[in-house]
Amino acid sequence: MSEVIADMAMSLDGFIADKQDRIDPLIGWYFNGDAEVTTPNPAVTFRTSEPSADVIRGALASVGAIVGGRRYFDLANGWGGRHPMGVPTFIVTHRPPPEDWPVDNDAIRFVRDGVESAIEQAKAAAGGKSVALATPTVTRAAYAAGLLDALSVNLVPVLLGDGIPWLSGLSDGPVELEGPSVVCGDGVTHLRYRVPKAG
Numbered sequence: 001m002s003e004v005i006a007d008m009a010m011s012l013d014g015f016i017a018d019k020q021d022r023i024d025p026l027i028g029w030y031f032n033g034d035a036e037v038t039t040p041n042p043a044v045t046f047r048t049s050e051p052s053a054d055v056i057r058g059a060l061a062s063v064g065a066i067v068g069g070r071r072y073f074d075l076a077n078g079w080g081g082r083h084p085m086g087v088p089t090f091i092v093t094h095r096p097p098p099e100d101w102p103v104d105n106d107a108i109r110f111v112r113d114g115v116e117s118a119i120e121q122a123k124a125a126a127g128g129k130s131v132a133l134a135t136p137t138v139t140r141a142a143y144a145a146g147l148l149d150a151l152s153v154n155l156v157p158v159l160l161g162d163g164i165p166w167l168s169g170l171s172d173g174p175v176e177l178e179g180p181s182v183v184c185g186d187g188v189t190h191l192r193y194r195v196p197k198a199g
Helices: 024-031 050-062 070-075 077-081 115-126 136-144
Strands: 004-011 015-017 035-038 045-048 063-069 089-092 108-111 130-133 150-156 178-185 188-194
Touching (some): 004 136, 024 045, 024 050, 024 150, 035 050, 045 050, 050 063, 050 188, 063 070, 063 115, 063 136, 077 108, 089 136, 115 130, 115 136, 130 136
Parallel strands (some): 004 130, 004 150, 063 089, 089 108
Antiparallel strands (some): 004 015, 035 045, 150 188, 178 188
C-alpha cells in the first residue's frame, strides 16, 4: 500500500522559500559534493555528499507519483511537460491547464476536485510505491484529511527570517510526531518522521 510522504527542504526557522518564492539558500546541498546522482531527466544531475546521495537515490527508487499545487507547477513552468522525478504528477488546481498544454500529456495531470481525489489517483498510478507531496498547501490539506503518513524534512542550516512556511496553521496542534530517523549530509540534515493517525 502506498505511503503518502511530504518532502521539502526547510530553513531552521521553518520556511520552504522566501517571500519571492526563491529557494536558492535551501538547495545548495544538492550541488556541494562529489557523489553524482542522475535523475530520469537528463538535464538534472545532482552532486551531493554521499549521505545525501543515498537519501536522493532512495527517494528516486521509492516514489511512484507526486501531488503538488498549481503554484508549484507554474513556478516550474510545467517542467517542460514531465516532472524531473520521472513519475506521474498530479496538480491540484481550480483552474484549467494552460491553453497550450497538450491534451494527451499523461505525465502531468490536473485534478480539479481536491487533494483527496489527487492522492487517490496518485496511489493508483504509483503501483504500490510512495506518493510524495510537494507543496505546503497540499501537505496541510492531506494532513487535515488524515492522509499524511510521514514527513521528510531536509533541514538546512540557514535562517530566512521570513518567507513561506511549510507546516504552520494546523488546526489541531500540537501534533507529536514519531521519530526521527536522521541522516547527516553536508549542509543539510535529513529527518524522517511518522505522522500518527487520529484515534
